[in-house]
Amino acid sequence: MKINKTIIICVISVLICIFIGSKILNKQKNIDLDDINVSKYINIVDKASENKVQVNWKYVCSIVSVLNNNNQNKVDDSEIFKISNMFIKENSGKYYINSLESVIKKLNLDKEKTSLVYKYIDDLKHYSLTPNKTSPNTKYMNFINDIKEVAIDNYEKYKVLPSITIAQAILESNWGESRLSSDFNNYFGIKADTNWNGESVFLETNEFYNNTINDKFRKYKNKYDSIRDHGKFLYENKRYKNNGVFSAKTYIPQAIALQNAGYSTIEDSNGKKVYAQYLINLIKQYNLQLIDNEVAVKKK
Numbered sequence: 385m386k387i388n389k390t391i392i393i394c395v396i397s398v399l400i401c402i403f404i405g406s407k408i409l410n411k412q413k414n415i416d417l418d419d420i421n422v423s424k425y426i427n428i429v430d431k432a433s434e435n436k437v438q439v440n441w442k443y444v445c446s447i448v449s450v451l452n453n454n455n456q457n458k459v460d461d462s463e464i465f466k467i468s469n470m471f472i473k474e475n476s477g478k479y480y481i482n483s484l485e486s487v488i489k490k491l492n493l494d495k496e497k498t499s500l501v502y503k504y505i506d507d508l509k510h511y512s513l514t515p516n517k518t519s520p521n522t523k524y525m526n527f528i529n530d531i532k533e534v535a536i537d538n539y540e541k542y543k544v545l546p547s548i549t550i551a552q553a554i555l556e557s558n559w560g561e562s563r564l565s566s567d568f569n570n571y572f573g574i575k576a577d578t579n580w581n582g583e584s585v586f587l588e589t590n591e592f593y594n595n596t597i598n599d600k601f602r603k604y605k606n607k608y609d610s611i612r613d614h615g616k617f618l619y620e621n622k623r624y625k626n627n628g629v630f631s632a633k634t635y636i637p638q639a640i641a642l643q644n645a646g647y648s649t650i651e652d653s654n655g656k657k658v659y660a661q662y663l664i665n666l667i668k669q670y671n672l673q674l675i676d677n678e679v680a681v682k683k684k
Contacts (some may be wrong), residue, residue, distance in 0.1 A: 415449055415504040419456040422513050426668050428461055432468035435633045436479040438676040439471045442511070443484050446504035450497050479633070481680045513669050527559050528670060534611045536679060542615035543630045546679060547672035548638050549611065551663045554670075560607070563587065569604035572614045573648075576600040579620075621645075635673055639663040 422441075429441040444467050451467075452458040470487045473480050488498050512518040518525060528550055535546040535553075556573040557565035564570045568585050576584035583603040604610040618624045627645035632638035642648075643660035652658050667673050 413500065413503055415446070415507040416454055416456065417507065417511060417515075420445060420449075420511075421456070422511070423668075424461070425464060426513075426673075428464045429468045430634070430636060430673070432465055432472065433634050435637050436472055436474075437481055437680045438634050438673050439468050439481070440674055440677045442505055442508040442674070443471065443487075444468050445508060446501045447487065447491070449504055450493070450500050451491075480683075481677065483681070512671050518670060523559065524670065527554070528672070531607065531611055532675060534608050536675070538611060538615035539679060542619040544615050544618055545632075545635050545638055546675040547635045547667045548642070548663065549614065550670075550672050550675070551635075551639075551666040552614070552642075553611065554666055555662055564601060565607070565610075568601070569607050569610050570601050571607055571610045572617075574602050574610075574614065574617055576602045618642075618647075635667050635676060636664055639667075 425441045425445050429439050429444050433439045444464060447467050448459055448464055449456070451463070467487075470490060471482050473482050484501075488501060493501065510519050516522075531550060531553060532546065535549040538544055538549055539546050553560075553571045556562075557571040560566060560571065564573065564585075564587055576582075580602055584600050585603050586598055586600055588598055602610075602613070604613065618629060624630070624642070624645045624647075627641045629638060629641040629645060632641050639660040642663070643657055648659040650657070650659050650662075
């Protein structure tokens with residue numbers, strides 16, 4: 385049986401079109417992680433969020449990527465800022481988070497683009513400034529996830545943001561590997577002052593740049609008791625309230641307020657206080673501000 389050459393050519397053409405189309409579609413359905421400037425997204429989203437309510441940079445990135453056909457070269461800083469602000473609503477001087485669904489609705493995204501937003505969010509699930517450290521089951525994520533819920537409970541009770549609590553625990557305990565944390569469950573370097581009635585221990589500590597002293601520190605039964613006491617310690621000390629720790633709504637002003645209140649006196653070689661910046665860097669690196677966003681979403 386003879387087959388018409390025209391038919392063969394048409395079939396081949398269709399197959400080629402299907403192949404090319406599937407390649408384009410697959411590219412669109414996977415966000416281009418290597419092209420995303422994570423630091424830029426975080427910084428712009430944080431600028432929009434500043435002392436209002438924490439916006440999720442991954443939601444913003446996913447929407448912006450869809451609007452620009454997955455081409456980050458087309459993305460303008462002002463567009464990131466605009467989409468970030470769409471997640472913030474104000475009522476009687478208080479700020480709340482708009483849901484992802486409501487922002488998508490405001491943008492009039494069709495069904496296909498909406499599905500793509502959710503796909504991109506899933507692609508970004510474990511992505512960060514250092515994705516090798518925020519992949520599942522790394523020692524870093526295990527540490528964070530282990531204390532996450534207690535940190536959230538502390539926020540509900542004492543208004544210390546979960547991102548700040550976790551970042552301080554990381555910094556002060558060296559991921560739970562310092563002697564003070566591993567042997568005595570003190571994850572925040574809290575000293576045994578006159579208000580402390582529990583057990584204590586004398587250890588070496590750094591107060592200023594290259595200046596080591598011995599001091600008396602609190603001792604706890606477990607890490608969770610240490611976290612709970614951390615919130616209580618801050619809440620009951622007037623200097624933290626007076627320096628704006630509890631009036632701060634997002635992590636950057638709260639980190640600065642903690643430093644100003646004298647939580648740590650650590651300085652760099654030039655005598656500049658660096659505690660707040662250490663906390664801010666950790667929060668950005670491990671996406672800890674997204675936990676603050678989770679809390680804000682639940683509270684609305």
